[in-house]
Amino acid sequence: MNWLTRVRNSLSAVVKRETPDNLWLKCPACAQMIFKKEYEENLSVCPTCGHHGRIGPKARFAQIFDEGRHSVLPSPKAPDDPLKFRDTKRYADRIKAARTATGAQDALINAQGKIAGQGAVVGVQDFAFMGGSMGAGVGAAFIAGARAAIAAKCPYVIFTASGGARMQEGIISLMQLPRTTVAIAELRDAGLPYIVVLTDPTTGGVTASYAMLGDIQIAEPGALIGFAGQRVIQQTIRETLPEGFQRAEYLLAHGMLDMVVNRAELPETLGKTINYLMTGQRKAA
Amino acid sequence: MPTYLDFERPLEELDTRIADLRGTNAAGVPDLSAEVSRLEAKANKLLADLYANLTPWQKTQVARHPERPHFRDYVARMCSDFTPLAGDRAFADDAAIIGGFATIDGHKIMLIGHEKGHDTASRLKHNFGMAKPEGYRKAIRLMELADRYGLPVVTLVDTSGAFPGVQAEERGQAEAIARSIEACLNLRVPLVAAIVGEGGSGGAIALATGNVVLMFEHAVYSVISPEGCASILWRAADKAPDAAEAMKVTAADLDRLGFIDVLVPEPLGGAHRNADVAIDSLKKVIVERLGILVRQTSDQLKTARRAKYLAMTGD
Numbered sequence: 001m002n003w004l005t006r007v008r009n010s011l012s013a014v015v016k017r018e019t020p021d022n023l024w025l026k027c028p029a030c031a032q033m034i035f036k037k038e039y040e041e042n043l044s045v046c047p048t049c050g051h052h053g054r055i056g057p058k059a060r061f062a063q064i065f066d067e068g069r070h071s072v073l074p075s076p077k078a079p080d081d082p083l084k085f086r087d088t089k090r091y092a093d094r095i096k097a098a099r100t101a102t103g104a105q106d107a108l109i110n111a112q113g114k115i116a117g118q119g120a121v122v123g124v125q126d127f128a129f130m131g132g133s134m135g136a137g138v139g140a141a142f143i144a145g146a147r148a149a150i151a152a153k154c155p156y157v158i159f160t161a162s163g164g165a166r167m168q169e170g171i172i173s174l175m176q177l178p179r180t181t182v183a184i185a186e187l188r189d190a191g192l193p194y195i196v197v198l199t200d201p202t203t204g205g206v207t208a209s210y211a212m213l214g215d216i217q218i219a220e221p222g223a224l225i226g227f228a229g230q231r232v233i234q235q236t237i238r239e240t241l242p243e244g245f246q247r248a249e250y251l252l253a254h255g256m257l258d259m260v261v262n263r264a265e266l267p268e269t270l271g272k273t274i275n276y277l278m279t280g281q282r283k284a285a
Numbered sequence: 286m287p288t289y290l291d292f293e294r295p296l297e298e299l300d301t302r303i304a305d306l307r308g309t310n311a312a313g314v315p316d317l318s319a320e321v322s323r324l325e326a327k328a329n330k331l332l333a334d335l336y337a338n339l340t341p342w343q344k345t346q347v348a349r350h351p352e353r354p355h356f357r358d359y360v361a362r363m364c365s366d367f368t369p370l371a372g373d374r375a376f377a378d379d380a381a382i383i384g385g386f387a388t389i390d391g392h393k394i395m396l397i398g399h400e401k402g403h404d405t406a407s408r409l410k411h412n413f414g415m416a417k418p419e420g421y422r423k424a425i426r427l428m429e430l431a432d433r434y435g436l437p438v439v440t441l442v443d444t445s446g447a448f449p450g451v452q453a454e455e456r457g458q459a460e461a462i463a464r465s466i467e468a469c470l471n472l473r474v475p476l477v478a479a480i481v482g483e484g485g486s487g488g489a490i491a492l493a494t495g496n497v498v499l500m501f502e503h504a505v506y507s508v509i510s511p512e513g514c515a516s517i518l519w520r521a522a523d524k525a526p527d528a529a530e531a532m533k534v535t536a537a538d539l540d541r542l543g544f545i546d547v548l549v550p551e552p553l554g555g556a557h558r559n560a561d562v563a564i565d566s567l568k569k570v571i572v573e574r575l576g577i578l579v580r581q582t583s584d585q586l587k588t589a590r591r592a593k594y595l596a597m598t599g600d
Contacts, residue, residue, distance in 0.1 A: 082599030085531050087518035136598045143595070165486075165508045167518060170532040171544050174486060174508040175597035178494040181466050182591045205508070207459035208447075208487040213467060227459035227487070228449030232513075236449050246454060254455045 027051055029222075043263045052220045052263055054200055056102070057109040057124035060159055064122060064267055070113030073121070075105035076144045078137035083170050091168035098129045106137030107162070110145035112152065116271020118278065121149040125161040127201070132162035134206050135169035139176035142210060146183035146194075155193035155274050160211040164204020177209035184213050193277040195270065198225050198248065198257070216273055217257045218266075219248035225256075287557060290346045296335065299328040332554045339503065341535050342526035345511055347503040348482050349445075352557040354564055356383055356400035359441055359481070362564045363571075364389050367396065370427060372419075376456065379420030381412045381448070382492075384427040389439070390572040392579070395431035397424050397492060398441030401482070414483075415448035418461035421491050425461075425468040428476075437475040437575055440492040445510060447488035462491045469494035470591060473583030477574050479567060480504045480536075480545070481556075496590050497574045498544075499567065500536040502551040506544075507534040544597070547574070 024033050029051035039046070043063055044053040055063075062068040085091040099105065107129035112121050123145040125132045142158070149156035165173035187194045196214030201224035208227055219225060226246035234241060244250045248260045261269045286304070289297040303324045306317050339347065347353075360367045369385035371378040384397035401414035424440075431438050447458055469476055469492070478495030484506030500506060509517075511529035516522045533542065540548045549567050556563035578586065 079599045083531070083533055087528075087531065088520075140598065167509055167514050167532065169599060170508060170534070171506060171539060171542070172597065172599040174490055175544065175594065177463075177487065177490050178466050178470060178594040179597050181463070181470055182595050185467070185470060185591065205487055208462040208491075209466060210463070212457070212460040212463040226454055227447065227462070228454065232449045233451060233454070237451060239451075241451065245451065254457070256457050256460060 028053075045263050050221065050262075052200065052222055054127050054161065056126045056128055057104070057111070060124045061111045061113075061122065063263070064115055064270070065111070065113035066115065066117065066267075070111040070122075073110040073112060073144065073148055075109065076137075076140040078106065078135070078140045081168070082136070082172060083168070085168040085170070087168070094130060094168070102126060102129045104129060106141060107132045107134070108138045108141035108145075110141060110148060112148060115157070115274065116267050118271050118274040119152060119154040120270070120274060121145050121152060121154060121156050123156065123158045125159060125206075127161040127163075130166065131164075132160075132206070133164060133166035133173070134162060134176050134180075135166035135173045136176065138162075138166075139179045142180045143183040146187050149192055150186060150190045153190075153192065155195055155277065156187055157195045157197065157270060157274075158210065158214075159197045159199055160202040160206055161199045162202055162204070162206035162211075164206055173205065177205055180210045181213065184210060193274060195273065197261075197266065197270075199223050201225070203227065203229065212256075215277065218269065219251065219257050219260050220263060220266075221248055221260055223248040225251050287352055288350070290343070290350065292339075292343050292346070293335065296328060296331050299324060299331060303328065329553075336503075336554055340526065341505070341529035341533075341538075342511065344503050344535050345483075345505050345525075345529050347555045347557075348501075348505045350555065350557045351403070353482055354556055354560040355403060355443065355482075356398045356441055357403075358560055359398070359564055359567070360387070360396070362561060363387075363568045364396065370430075371423070373422035373426060375419065375422060377417075377419045379412075379417050379423060380410050381414055381416040381444070382420035382424055384424060386436070387439070389568065389575075392572065392575050393436060394575070395427055395436045395438045396441070397427055397438065398481075399444040399488075399492075401443060412448060414444045415446060416444065416488060417448050417450070417453045418456040418458050421447075421461035421465040424492060425465050428465075428468045428472060432472050432474055435474055437477070437579060438472060439571055439575070440476070440478045440495065442478060442480045442484050442489045442493050443482035444485045444488045445483050446485035447491070459487075462487045465491035466494050470594070471587070472590070473587050475575060475578030475581070475586055476590065477571055477578065479549075479571065480506045481567065485510060494590070494594065496578055496586060496593070497546045499547045499549055499570055499574070500539065500545040501549050501556060501563070501567070502536050503555050504536055505529070505534040506536075506539055507532050542599075 027046040030049035032048040081092040198219040364387040366388040387396035399414040400411045402408035402411040476495040478493040479499040511525040514528035515524035552559035552562040
């Protein structure tokens, strides 16, 4: 990066705001031009077609917690680039770039606060951080979130968004499937609810572990949710895929989810669900 | 003669010449036995050299070798009894995963594993070892059954991955794998897992979350196939050899990094050149490990298994 681009980039937030490009955006679903401010006030949901845009931890925490009030939990450290992996770029450089772009340590951030009056620890995966992929850092953050919930005697709510396991960590990323499942077992042992909200997209190894093990499975409308990628499936079966395949509504119809809930209604739905699960009575023998 | 892999071409040529000479020798004209022995020694040395220096990509080929022993071969040689148990009680019986009661060196166990098949008809029947949700749900059912009645579980893992298909997705492929991992972690009986061929991603770890993980010398174990990794990260499927190298898919690498517990040596030239010897060495390690694990309490087994996977950080 040379001197000029460095200066230009550091000014971008100020400069770009005044350009018309940035005041408007095009809905990826219906192609309608939307006033950016209106879109954000509408929780990043298209006011015309209801398409739920992808949002990161910061926006999610602001939306889901009462009055947006929450405290972000520290991100646990994990080894950087344990395999010294290199494809067309070094993994060490990719992770550094992702950290600079997002300001986060890895693709999962936890925060604590209240949802519709109910205490909860909430984890949010960030698709903008290397496709939300799961390596040891995400595994560590998931465990930290679950244990923070156990310490606070409240549920752990996870918002998933991930392309799957982080290939650059090889077998270590595969081992995060059982590793995160142990954290869920700890929540179950503590008798605390584990709630999954699947957001667009959630696929691969994340779906084959903590994203499918919730006491309650909720998804946002239209979210892509699946194990295998659509291209891989198409190459295997050599047929066109059915309409709406691997979308939230399709999974609901096939019995894989409890409900599909609009973003605006999520706080109320989560609050009510937590209330049922946390106030149930069980008599000791 | 075995099916030769691409990197075994020089060996194939030698073996063919030896076979030809033997044919001529039988016809009895000049005595060529000295030449035959010389070539045999050369072939053996070549085989030893080839297999001592296999690249990760070559090992991937060996792990996928069509004549490598499969589930039915292990059962036939390792077990004095095998009583298969079928079905997931919900949808179907998936022949890509086989399971049942087994007796191995006096231990009564639950044996579960992938079966790839050995010819066209059986490969189709077993779907090339690519299980569907009903396969994993059968495995869960059998693990829970074993848990209820105190039978140790042994798994033989050999799959390129869980089946990627429309119906598999509709019936919850991801959920079935996640539950299978959970079932492994909840067991209060020993779980000994052996990666005997391909340990393909979620489809493998679903059966491989064990107290002890064994792996054959030329088996491979990875989060995605080298071809899949190459086409995503390099955007070129022909970079699979680089991907295999970078992902550290071999038993030697995984042993060094601490992700498997026992590396089980294979006979010279791979398990497919001498299946009996390979299966016997695997059996020996399985029996040894079962002997140690059956002495532990159910709490110890479950706690140790959980601790083992919690510690998998790459540190």
